Amino acid sequence: MPRPPAAESSHEDFEVDLVFPPPPAPSPAVFTAVGDEPLRALVRYHHELLRRSSIGDLFPRDPKRFAAVVERIATFIVETSKGSPEIALTHGLTWFRSRHLPLTIDETARNVWLGALLATFEEVEYPDAARVELWNWVEALSIRAITRRTMVGQPRRYPLAEAPEALRPFVDSARRNARPN
Numbered sequence: 001m002p003r004p005p006a007a008e009s010s011h012e013d014f015e016v017d018l019v020f021p022p023p024p025a026p027s028p029a030v031f032t033a034v035g036d037e038p039l040r041a042l043v044r045y046h047h048e049l050l051r052r053s054s055i056g057d058l059f060p061r062d063p064k065r066f067a068a069v070v071e072r073i074a075t076f077i078v079e080t081s082k083g084s085p086e087i088a089l090t091h092g093l094t095w096f097r098s099r100h101l102p103l104t105i106d107e108t109a110r111n112v113w114l115g116a117l118l119a120t121f122e123e124v125e126y127p128d129a130a131r132v133e134l135w136n137w138v139e140a141l142s143i144r145a146i147t148r149r150t151m152v153g154q155p156r157r158y159p160l161a162e163a164p165e166a167l168r169p170f171v172d173s174a175r176r177n178a179r180p181n
Contacts (some may be wrong), residue, residue, distance in 0.1 A: 115170020
């Protein structure tokens, strides 16, 4: 029996849900500028702010499990910053996206995450020389963490020079969360 003719469609009939910009992995210069422990301290402080934020429920409540997750993330950041090819192969972009799929992360959660990182840069006095490269990587990478769309159009991009002002409410919130209760 002959098949019915396929419905003709054009590329205009399809909408792309999310475009993932290529995240420019940091060069080993980022690692060289700060070293292992300062990068890990950056990740730990950032995640402590996140834990106290409006997206804190994305992280394990148990302190030991939370610490284990943060150390795994810190190792990912450190190894990627060293330019380790093993990390790209075993924990690349597909892995990163799939790790976040079980979580409900929308554009606002992304902004909370980015705002907390900006506050962390200041709080831990992360060197300016390493900020731009690290920011360019994680800002683009953060779009891959979005698992639930709540806005029409692509998520806003935040070049580091514009990010502190554009994300001011989220940075201010992160700073308030940094204060002991």
